Amino acid sequence: xxxxxxxxxxxxxxxxxxxxxxxxxxxxxxxxxxxxxxxxxxxxxxxxxxxxxxxxxxxxxxxxxxxxxxxxxxxxxxxxxxxxxxxxxxxxxxxxxxxxxxxxxxxxxxxxxxxxxxxxxxxxxxxxxxxxxxxxxxxxxxxxxxxxxxxxxxxxxxxxxxxxxxxxxxxxxxxxxxxxxxxxxxxxxxxxxxxxxxxxxxxxxxxxxxxxxxxxxxxxxxxxxxxxxxxxxxxxxxxxxxxxxxxxxxxxxxxxxxxxxxxxxxxxxxxxxxxxxxxxxxxxxxxxxxxxxxxxxxxxxxxxxxxxxxxxxxxxxxxxxxxxxxxxxxxxxxxxxxxxxxxxxxxxxxxxxxxxxxxxxxxxxxxxxxx
Numbered sequence: 001x002x003x004x005x006x007x008x009x010x011x012x013x014x015x016x017x018x019x020x021x022x023x024x025x026x027x028x029x030x031x032x033x034x035x036x037x038x039x040x041x042x043x044x045x046x047x048x049x050x051x052x053x054x055x056x057x058x059x060x061x062x063x064x065x066x067x068x069x070x071x072x073x074x075x076x077x078x079x080x081x082x083x084x085x086x087x088x089x090x091x092x093x094x095x096x097x098x099x100x101x102x103x104x105x106x107x108x109x110x111x112x113x114x115x116x117x118x119x120x121x122x123x124x125x126x127x128x129x130x131x132x133x134x135x136x137x138x139x140x141x142x143x144x145x146x147x148x149x150x151x152x153x154x155x156x157x158x159x160x161x162x163x164x165x166x167x168x169x170x171x172x173x174x175x176x177x178x179x180x181x182x183x184x185x186x187x188x189x190x191x192x193x194x195x196x197x198x199x200x201x202x203x204x205x206x207x208x209x210x211x212x213x214x215x216x217x218x219x220x221x222x223x224x225x226x227x228x229x230x231x232x233x234x235x236x237x238x239x240x241x242x243x244x245x246x247x248x249x250x251x252x253x254x255x256x257x258x259x260x261x262x263x264x265x266x267x268x269x270x271x272x273x274x275x276x277x278x279x280x281x282x283x284x285x286x287x288x289x290x291x292x293x294x295x296x297x298x299x300x301x302x303x304x305x306x307x308x309x310x311x312x313x314x315x316x317x318x319x320x321x322x323x324x325x326x327x328x329x330x331x332x333x334x335x336x337x338x339x340x341x342x343x344x345x346x347x348x349x350x351x352x353x354x355x356x357x358x359x360x361x362x363x364x365x366x367x368x369x370x371x
Contacts, residue, residue, distance in 0.1 A: 001127070001129055001140045001141055001142050002031070002139045002140045003029050003030060003031045003139060003140070003141040003142070004028040004029045004143065004290070005021070005028055005029075005030045005031075005141060005142065005143045005144075005145065006030070006031045006032075006033065006130075006132050006139060006141040006143070006144050006145065007030065007031070007032045007145040007147060008033050008034075008120040008132075008144070008145065008147060008148045008152075008154060009033075009034060009145075009146070009147035009148030009152070009257075009258075009260065010032055010033075010034040010038070010101075010104075010105050010108070010109070010114075010147070011042070011101055011104075011147065011149060011258065011259075011275065012100075012101070012104060012258065012272050012275040012279070013147040013257035013258030013259070013260070013275035013276065013279045014032065014145065014147035014148075014257065014258075014279065015104035015107075015108035015109075016056070016059060016104070016108070016275070016276040016277075016280055017145060017147060017257060017279035017280070017282050017283050017286075018032060018108040018109065018279075018283075019059045019060065019104075019107065019283075020059065020279065020283035021283040021286060021287060022108075022110075022112070023283075024283060024284065024287040025286075025287045025290060026111070028290065030112050030113065031112075031113050031114075031115065031139060031141070032108075032109055032112050032113070032114045032115070033115050033116075033118050033119075033120055033134065034105075034114075034115075034116055034118070034148075035117065035118065035119040035120075035148070036116065036117070037116050037117050038101065038105045038106075038116065039098050039099070039101070039102035040098065040101070040102075041097075041098050041234070042097035042098060042101055043097075043167075043169050043238045044097040044169075044201075044272075045169070045192055045194045045201050045203060045269075046094055046095050046096050046097055046100070046194060046196065046201055047092040047094055047179070047270070047272075048067070048092065048093040048094070048095065048273075049092060049272075049273055049348045049349040049350075050089075050090065050091070050092075050093075050348055050349070050350060051273055051348075051349050051350065052093075052270075052272045052273035052276060053067075053090075053093045055273065055276050055277060055280070056272075056276055059276075059280075060104060060107050060108075062103060063103070065103065066095050066096075066099040066100050067094065067095050068094050068095055068096065068099075068196050068197040069093075069094040069195050069196060069197070070090040070092075070094070071090065071091055071092050071094060071177075071178060071179050071194075071195065072086065072087045072088065072089060072090055072091055073085065073086050073087070073091070073177075073178040074091060074178065074179050074180075074181060074347065075178050075179070075180050075181070076181050076182075076330060076333075076343075077180070077181070077182040077183065077184060078182070078183045078184055078326045078327050078330050079184050079327065081327055081331065082330075083330050083333050083340070083343075084340075085340055085343055085344040085347070086340075086344075087341075087344055091179070091344060091347075091348050092179060092194070092348065094194055094195060094196055096196060115134075115136075118134045118135065118136050119134055119153070120132060120133070120134050120148060120153060120154060121133045121134060121135060121153055122153060122154065122157045123144055123154060123254065126140055127140075128142065128253070129141050129142040129143065129144075129253055130142075130143075130144045130253065130254065132144060143253045143254075143255075143289065143297075144253065144254045144255075145254075145255055145257060145282065145286075146158075146254060146255065146256040146257065146260045146261075147256075147257040147258055147260055147279065148260055149260055150164070150238070150239050150240060150241050150260070151239070152256075154256070154260065155256060155260045155261070158251050158254070160248050160249075160256055160260070160261060160262065161244065161246075161248040161262070162241045162242075162244070162248070162261070162262030163207070163241065163242040163244060163266075164239045164240070164241055164242070165189070165205060165206055165239065165240050165241070165242055165269075166205065166206055166211060166212060166215055166237065166238075166239060167203055167204065167205035167206075167215065167238055167239070167269070168203055168204050168205075168212055168216045168218075168219050168235070168236070168237040169202070169203035169219075169234075169235065169236060169237070169238070170201075170202050170203060170219050170220075170223065170232055170234070171199050171200075171201055171202075171232065171234040171235070172199060172200050172201075172202055172223060172228045172229075172230050172231070172233065173198070173199055173230035173231040173233055174200045174228045174229075174230040175195070175200070176193055176195040176200045176228070177195065178195070179192070179193065179194055179195070180192065180193035180226055181347075182222050182226070184222065184225075185218050185221075185222075186204075186206055186218075187206065187323065188207045188319060188323050189204065189205045189207055190205065191203070191204045191218060191219065191222040192205075193223075193226060193228060199233055202219060202222075202223055202228055203219055204216075204218045204219045204222070205240060205269050207240075207242045207266060207269075212237035215237065216235075216237065240259075240269055240271070241259055241262040241263075241264045241271075242262065242264060242266035243262055243263055243264050243265060243266045243274070243308060243311075243312035243315070244262060244266075244309075245309050245310070245312055245316070246305065246309060247261060247262070247263065247301075247304045247305050247308055247309055247312075248261065249261045249263075249278070249300065249301055249304050250297065250298070250300060250301045252297075253289075253294070253297060255282050255285070255286070255297065255300050257275065257278040257279050257282055258271065258274065258276075258278055258279070259271055259275065261278065263275065263278050263304070263308060265311075265312070265315055265349075266312055266315050266316055266319065267315040267316070267318060267319040267322075267353075268315075268347060268349075270349065273349060274308060277307070278304060278308075281299075281300055281303050281304060281307075282300050284299070284300075285297050285298075285300035285303075286300075310354070311352060311353060314352070314353035314354045314357065315353050317357065318346075318353050318356065318357055321357075328368075331368075332364050332367045335367040335368070335370040336363055336366070336367035336370075338359075339359075339360065339363055339364070339367060342356055342359050342360065342363075343356075
């Protein structure tokens with residue numbers, strides 16, 4: 001075999017995998033591939049939840065150099081109803097993905113052979129591993145890591161079970177000191193405005209229904225509603241996966257990470273934490289593969305489903321209940337300081353969906369009676 005491991009895709013999932021694998025097993029012969037050159041533009045709201053920040057900070061201590069803002073206030077809207085969620089601590093760490101991904105790439109690929117501007121087209125079984133075909137050449141490897149995002153050719157080839165939604169994003173020349181979330185006009189999705197240095201990343205996403213034209217119109221409408229009418233610096237649409245209760249992440253000695261595996265919160269659309277965490281779990285399984293044998297790779301599938309599957313299931317339950325009655329739910333939250341805190345913790349991933357749901361149904365009747 002040419003390599004022990006080939007990694008396709010060098011976003012947060014692929015880079016976290018490489019960083020952790022090198023820490024565990026520095027002597028493996030690894031090839032890292034990405035179809036882009038770095039630095040490169042990456043459409044994304046650019047928010048790191050506290051747990052995503054902590055995970056990446058542990059592996060990449062230089063992370064703070066690309067954090068542009070720390071925000072400790074959400075404002076939630078549905079039509080004319082508004083709820084503010086304040087916190088003494090940062091709720092979201094804000095960055096531009098171009099800067100974040102370039103930092104992770106530089107640090108993760110030290111002492112690794114890298115091929116940029118080279119697209120993985122597919123793979124076929126070869127001996128006990130894979131023959132990997134790109135648009136430039138063919139390689140052989142014992143293990144293959146599919147971390148090449150929502151548009152992954154490997155995911156399509158191996159028919160990874162994913163649900164795909166749509167988003168549209170506009171980078172606006174404006175200022176904002178909080179995060180805005182607006183549910184007006186959505187069946188299952190929302191509008192967002194995330195402040196950065198010198199601009200605000202705005203956009204709209206829909207999981208249950210939607211198309212780029214509708215989301216573009218909603219983004220423009222809600223930008224006007226929230227006073228974000230500066231010059232558009234960039235805009236475009238892109239797909240986004242939604243996590244499933246059963247995560248489809250393995251085909252023998254091929255592991256799928258992050259968006260390529262559909263590992264995205266199906267309510268909030270948060271994917272950076274799940275990308276990085278899947279990279280970390282995969283690196284442990286791959287390291288064990290080389291010391292214990294092929295069955296060790298099953299650890300990855302088991303751990304991903306144990307950590308993420310239940311959370312994605314409860315995210316869908318909570319989302320269904322919220323989008324049935326968005327105005328009523330925001331009213332209830334606004335009437336209870338405890339529910340304000342719980343909602344902030346839920347949106348930032350600090351409180352699991354099931355725990356938040358149980359607390360909500362306990363506190364909601366009293367909050368509802370406040371009128």
